[in-house]
Amino acid sequence: MNEATSETAAPSAQHFQTFAEFYPFYLGEHSDTNCRRLHFLGSSLGLVCLALVFYTGSLQYLAYGLLAGYACAWVGHFVFEKNKPASFKRPLYSFMGDWVMYKDMWLGNVKL
Template structure:
């Protein structure tokens, strides 16, 4: 057994409250946050249209383009790997919390 503390890759978050500071640390670049916000907003519009038009393909399109915007932010601006790969649920929740904080001007756009 190692007496060393776990590395970032070995960390397991027991709650979203514990995870969210890590999430924010992975979204420091303003362009990345803007891309996340834009992608999530377009995803919401596509979800609304999917419901209105009863078209399930628009749900898929919303997810794909939402993640595409976010991943551009990670790969080209943050230069990190999206937490979605390791923490899919908490990352999804983090996206929406950050989106709300930007929308309500609690966090810089």
């Protein structure tokens, strides 16, 4: 890659050293409102399933929560954003980003 190309190329999920550097990139990967809404739905369903784990004692709800969360997010990316989820390259930062974005949506800092 030549110098001019590297300056103009969009950053990839792998170039970040800290979560603080990664989060603005993460938000940029969620510019479509439908994608963000699907993330919000998936995270909310995941929390409901987590509550059901504690209420029922059945670990199957943990699997349901992960399935619901990731299914909603991936539909949002592949159908609406037309990009690959950052979780494929930075799974921990992406998981953290989802919950920070979820909190920011509740607080009104990220449009839902």
